Amino acid sequence: MTLSGDPLSSxxxxxxxxxxxxxxxxxxxxxxxxxxxxRSYDDSGxxxxxxxxxxxxxxxxxxxxxxxxxxxxxxxxxxxGGDRRATLFGSFSGPGKFVISESSVPAPANSGLMQVGxxxxxGLPDSLGPVSTLFLTMRLSMAGTAGADVTQTKLxxxxxxxxxxxxxEGGPDAxxxxxxxxxxxxxxxxxxxxxxxxxxxxxxxxxxxxAETVSWPWPGGVMLRWTRPEDNEGVYVYDIRHSRLPIxxxxxxxxxxxxxxxxxxAESSGLKMPGxxxxxxxxxxxxxxxxxxxxxxxxxxxxxxxxxxDDGDGMCDTWEWENYLDLTTDDSQNDGDGDGLxxxxxxxxxxxxxxxxxxxxxxxxxxxxxxxxxPLDPDSYPRPPGDLDCDSAVTLADALIALRLAASENTxxxxxxxxxxxxxxxxxxxxxxxxxxxxxxx
Numbered sequence: 178m179t180l181s182g183d184p185l186s187s188x189x190x191x192x193x194x195x196x197x198x199x200x201x202x203x204x205x206x207x208x209x210x211x212x213x214x215x216r217s218y219d220d221s222g223x224x225x226x227x228x229x230x231x232x233x234x235x236x237x238x239x240x241x242x243x244x245x246x247x248x249x250x251x252x253x254x255x256x257x258g259g260d261r262r263a264t265l266f267g268s269f270s271g272p273g274k275f276v277i278s279e280s281s282v283p284a285p286a287n288s289g290l291m292q293v294g295x296x297x298x299x300g301l302p303d304s305l306g307p308v309s310t311l312f313l314t315m316r317l318s319m320a321g322t323a324g325a326d327v328t329q330t331k332l333x334x335x336x337x338x339x340x341x342x343x344x345x346e347g348g349p350d351a352x353x354x355x356x357x358x359x360x361x362x363x364x365x366x367x368x369x370x371x372x373x374x375x376x377x378x379x380x381x382x383x384x385x386x387x388a389e390t391v392s393w394p395w396p397g398g399v400m401l402r403w404t405r406p407e408d409n410e411g412v413y414v415y416d417i418r419h420s421r422l423p424i425x426x427x428x429x430x431x432x433x434x435x436x437x438x439x440x441x442x443a444e445s446s447g448l449k450m451p452g453x454x455x456x457x458x459x460x461x462x463x464x465x466x467x468x469x470x471x472x473x474x475x476x477x478x479x480x481x482x483x484x485x486x487d488d489g490d491g492m493c494d495t496w497e498w499e500n501y502l503d504l505t506t507d508d509s510q511n512d513g514d515g516d517g518l519x520x521x522x523x524x525x526x527x528x529x530x531x532x533x534x535x536x537x538x539x540x541x542x543x544x545x546x547x548x549x550x551x552p553l554d555p556d557s558y559p560r561p562p563g564d565l566d567c568d569s570a571v572t573l574a575d576a577l578i579a580l581r582l583a584a585s586e587n588t589x590x591x592x593x594x595x596x597x598x599x600x601x602x603x604x605x606x607x608x609x610x611x612x613x614x615x616x617x618x619x
Contacts, residue, residue: 244275253277265299266312276300287333287342290370291325296335298366311359315369322468325371328413332357334364342370374467381406382472383415383461388480396495397450398483399457405442406463406471412439414464417446423477424460432460439463452527454484454493492524500530517543528552562597563611571614579608 244253244265253265265277278298297315315332333342345357345367357367384404391400405412418424418432437446450457456479463471484493490507497504502513502520509521516533523530528542535542535552540559542552551557563571565578582603597603597610 244277245272264314271305273302273304275302275305284368285335285340285342287368287370289373291373293322293325293327293330293369293371296366296368300365313357313359313367315357315367322371324373324377324467326374326466327371327468328466330369330371333368333370335366335368336364337366342368376410376465376467377469378409379469380408380412380463380465380471383463383474386459386461386474386476388457388459388476390481390483391447392483393447395449396482396484396493397453399448399450399459399480400445401448401459401461402443402445403461403474405439405444408463408465410465410467412463413466414438415444415446416462416464416470417448418460419448419450419457421452421455421457423458424475426473429460429473450482453482453495454486454491454524455527456481491521496524502530516541518546522546526552563607563614565603565611571611573615576608576611576615579603579611580605583608 253267276299278300280296280298282296284292284296294315297313299311332345334345335341336343343364345359345364383406386401386403388399388401391398401417415437417435417437418429419435420428420432422428424432433451435446435448437444458479459476460473461476462473485495486492487494488503488505488507490509492502492509494504497508502508509524510519512519514529514531514533518526518528518530520530523542526542526546528535533541536555536557538545538555538558540550540552544559545552545557548559550559560569561571563575563579565575565582566572583605597607600606
């Protein structure tokens with residue numbers, strides 16, 4: 178184990194069990210004292226390490242999964258924040274528990290090569306018996322490929338006895354993914370390395386981006402088409418994002434991502450959206466083999482994903498079946514839960530047609546739609562007029578906020594939900610309203 182590349186003078190003792198937390202003291206070879214906290218919750222955990230001396234500070238994070246081996250051929254996923262980072266397939270000659278861990282600690286240098294992604298380690302106990310073959314898939318990190326030629330990525334195993342990296346079998350499995358067959362896992366830790374690239378020029382911006390609804394090959398289908406931009410080394414990959422709301426630069430990172438390879442001048446990609454019959458917005462950027470990314474191209478005209486609708490009432494058959502509606506007749510204008518929204522409107526807003534208050538915040542779905550709050554978010558609900566700090570009460574603090582906003586030209590959108598006089602902004606009239614409400618309460 179290392180701390181940001183500094184070897185430890187002794188191996189720290191870490192004992193983990195369910196919902197267990199404890200401190201882990203460590204000392205690096207240069208005499209610096211480090212402190213860490215090890216925590217485990219069910220089948221995952223993290224190890225955080227920070228320096229406590231005056232000579233420097235640092236932090237590393239190691240995520241791990243405790244797996245239960247079976248004698249039959251099994252698959253084990255390693256996920257970090259919901260994203261599948263690695264998949265291990267294998268069969269074992271005996272039962273037992275083992276650990277898959279992934280660490281962001283920088284790996285020791287490897288002959289001038291660049292580390293791509295994190296270090297993956299396998300903790301296999303003797304109780305599992307001899308392991309003949311493991312199939313390992315590691316997903317590359319887009320952020321970690323900048324400056325490296327990812328087409329030349331290779332798998333290396335850490336030889337702890339010799340203190341060096343050794344080439345391991347494996348090769349590119351799919352776009353931004355690396356597959357390896359470990360005939361016998363000789364090493365406890367593995368990492369991906371690639372030669373550096375001197376290409377720092379990003380590709381040009383994607384042009385002629387357009388989308389259309391398509392029925393093939395699945396419900397929820399949308400087809401994107403665009404023209405490949407120019408690049409000095411050629412475009413290698415596209416990062417496509419989708420959202421139910423128009424995509425902007427500020428929320429790009431929070432949108433769902435699809436990675437697609439480049440295979441021609443006129444490019445296209447069929448996507449399966451999570452909700453059939455819904456409006457979606459798209460954005461795209463192009464990347465080259467050195468991890469340089471183009472500017473983002475936005476498509477802020479919504480495209481409706483394909484849905485099956487046998488009765489032609491504008492609602493997806495699957496959604497009607499899940500909500501016990503009639504798939505053979507037009508019942509889009511019915512309001513079974515009496516919340517003021519028709520079934521067709523409930524489908525459009527993705528609310529529950531059998532519950533008047535989908536998010537359970539005490540406000541009917543129709544009222545939230547009318548007032549602009551989110552009927553799917555219990556923390557988003559109508560506020561009393563003048564409640565500018567969103568604490569469900571009108572106080573002097575709100576009056577002070579109103580006075581500050583009255584001096585500005587634009588009102589942040591969330592304050593408009595509590596606009597007292599309905600003019601779409603918070604001004605001096607709202608400050609007067611709030612003060613009157615405090616002095617003469619209802």
